[in-house]
Amino acid sequence: MGKSIPDHGDITPVLNSLEGAQERLAEAVAEQLDAVDRLLVVGGGHEATYGSHCGLRRHVGDQVVGVINIDAHFDLRDPYATGGNSGTAFSQIHADTPTGQWQYLVLGLAAESNSDALFDRASQIGAEWVSDVALQTGLSATVQDQIDQFVAASEVVHLSIDLDVLPRDQAPGVSAPAERGVPMPVVEALIDHIVDAARHCPGGLRLVDIVELNPTFDSKQMTARSAAVLASQVLGA
Template sequence: MSTEMDRTVWQGRIDPEPNSDRWHQRIEPLTDNAVPGCALIGFASDAGVARNRGRIGAADGPTAIRQALAPLAWHRQSPAYDAGNVSCDGDALEAAQQTLAERLVPLLDAGHLPIVLGGGHEVAYASWCGLASHLAREESRPRVGIINLDAHFDLRDHAHVRSSGTPFSQIAEDCQTRGWPFHYACLGVSRGANTPALYQRAETLNVMIREDRDMHMAALPELQRDVKAFMAQCDYLYLTIDLDVLPAAEAPGVSAPAARGVSLALLEPLIETIRDSGKLKLADLAELNPKFDIDHRTARVAARLVHLLTLNG
């Protein structure tokens, strides 16, 4: 099911000084003839989390992110749009993923930067399908780099159950079917949260891996070099951020809180490097669960990341 922009979530203070607008004052509903900008679209689903036996509640994530983004200061030059939500009806995950993919194609065709607000990380397969459909119209073998900031590979076997733990194995299969290269980097991996079988699958698929314990401020220059080297092999980039990559103290409101995680202070310059590459076509944020979000910490982090991703627009 799809819904349009809900203006009631876009609320905040209005300052009297000139040039003091905030997101809630500048966000617009998406129209067919809108000039290119960033386009927010929600994926209100936790069916994949339920199938993966995680903590239910991520379906409320898109609203929470919008509410946290609404009062943030506006620094963009280009417009920003709210394209509404795609909602998953019960366990109808595959139908919801197909709907989101179909909604993303015209956004990409129109030159927008879509930012999908999840929802469980099952959103990644839907995001990919939309991007792949868009690119397939113009190119026979595009080199798409997938950068996943995540404690988990999400490469589990999808032959029997598709969930929030399977999107990148689904994408790998789709790339094989299309004859496209599979370029996947997973940054922030927790060894304790991924089985040896998943590490083996990642190795077989030639995944770029950086574990959480190796992602600290002293290693930032090396990490940035590695990310730039990965991006140099790609024509387009898809960035997906599972908020459980962050430490539980910074992001308590997720399906699977991280015992260690990677700090926001480190993630931000990496995201800026990706943003400023000129290759970013699509981004999404996943796994915000407002039911467990102490003082709205995770929603505030998610909103800050949306703000960061759109600062150069």
């Protein structure tokens, strides 16, 4: 794509310990953020986001981190007593966030893929969201304003992109392919808008995750190719 992007390598998993792997990721992210303006973490499942967020938190101290999740799901389930999973990352981030600093915006939420209990929890803890239905034909002025206000209230932005927000034909290689999904050009427009809005935020857009690709189910590498286009965009294409 005509540009050079340094690859900081892989995180070696810790046998039977998701928390161990998340800790290794957190350490790597905190270290790399000293050296780069924007870091991209490629998952893995959405559990990677908890590790990467912990790394960002170590780097930025008590700054207000606005967490934007482009995803069909809230991923606000409570961890089991034995630990977290791919559906609990944002609940764990919420638990770690200092009182009054929680900022969480989900873009592309599919109503039929989230339980009433999750909607209740999202409302209770002050999450914001925009449905996939509202994102079928582009970004309305309302959605643009919502993103702008969200970013303006943040000191630094963490963007997480779950590939299952895309329509099933665009991203077949995920564990929960979407029946409707948000069309690829609209996801690109969302990312563009977030990148632009974050220029006015003191800390900027420092951390991006792209998650939930499962190569075993990725017919013709469509999901990986879609992810590559989005990765190129967030890294300043």
